[in-house]
Amino acid sequence: MRFQGKVAIVTGAGKGIGKAIIQKFAQEGALVTVADIHNQLCEETAFEINRAGGRAIASVVDVTKAEDTEKLIEKTVQAYGRVDILINNAGIVRDMKITDMHEDDWDQVLDVCLKGAFLCAKYAAPYMIEQQYGKIVNISSRAYLGNPGQANYSSAKAGIIGLTRSLAKELGKHNINVNAIAPGLIETDALKSHAKYEKIKELQKRDTPIPRVGLPEDVANAVLFFASDESSYISGDILHVSGGRFG
Ligand SMILES: NC(=O)c1ccc[n+]([C@@H]2O[C@H](COP(=O)([O-])OP(=O)(O)OC[C@H]3O[C@@H](n4cnc5c(N)ncnc54)[C@H](O)[C@@H]3O)[C@@H](O)[C@H]2O)c1
Numbered sequence: 001m002r003f004q005g006k007v008a009i010v011t012g013a014g015k016g017i018g019k020a021i022i023q024k025f026a027q028e029g030a031l032v033t034v035a036d037i038h039n040q041l042c043e044e045t046a047f048e049i050n051r052a053g054g055r056a057i058a059s060v061v062d063v064t065k066a067e068d069t070e071k072l073i074e075k076t077v078q079a080y081g082r083v084d085i086l087i088n089n090a091g092i093v094r095d096m097k098i099t100d101m102h103e104d105d106w107d108q109v110l111d112v113c114l115k116g117a118f119l120c121a122k123y124a125a126p127y128m129i130e131q132q133y134g135k136i137v138n139i140s141s142r143a144y145l146g147n148p149g150q151a152n153y154s155s156a157k158a159g160i161i162g163l164t165r166s167l168a169k170e171l172g173k174h175n176i177n178v179n180a181i182a183p184g185l186i187e188t189d190a191l192k193s194h195a196k197y198e199k200i201k202e203l204q205k206r207d208t209p210i211p212r213v214g215l216p217e218d219v220a221n222a223v224l225f226f227a228s229d230e231s232s233y234i235s236g237d238i239l240h241v242s243g244g245r246f247g
Pocket of ligand 1: 011012013014015016017018035036037038041061062063064088089090091092112139140141142182183184185186187188189190
């Protein structure tokens, strides 16, 4: 098992991509902290992992709050003694034209997608520096390249790239790797229940070299690569999990 005894935190792990990531870590032997703002989803994911023979704790956290993120890291260190891997996955969208976008729509998306990653990294970094070991993987999006109707989200996800590259340069000397994943369209429950799901799938097939929608497991596999020692000489990089589609 690739992550035996390693300690991993995944934010936004109550459902979707984050849940697929944390389940894979647990299956590979990691001791995990399920971090999510949604109490029930958070508890359920941790329960399912423990029932399947893994080891998980739940931590209800709003990643936009410094106090919450500090407690998340402390709770993890109290439970497991260290923190090796941080996956900044929590994210939201508020898609609309710039002319309709209110300040709040901008602030909320930037806060969850970008500030949340900064706060979690800020509080995890001192432990990783002390250990002289750490892996931080930030979930960006192909949208960082620009998308109509997503000025807020695209900006946040482009910000994630800047954060990733800055932290990679700052923390590399402490044996801490910081990388980002840029997924394309991924088939989560939210997408499956979208009114235009079939149409979206058709367009995705038409416009993507690998003609299908991505799966949460596709993203999880890439995350586990960056979190493993197989990628120990890679830092500040972006792995596109988008079926060969850019832009
Ligand atoms: N699904 C896609 O097609 C896609 C594509 C590219 C990138 N992404 C990115 O992947 C990540 C996961 O996306 P998803 O589709 O699984 O989303 P999702 O909505 O299915 O899950 C997001 C999780 O984050 C949690 N969350 C939301 N706000 C939070 C907060 N303030 N604090 C803590 N947790 C919070 C939610 O409760 C939820 O469990 C996001 O960063 C998203 O931007 C998704």
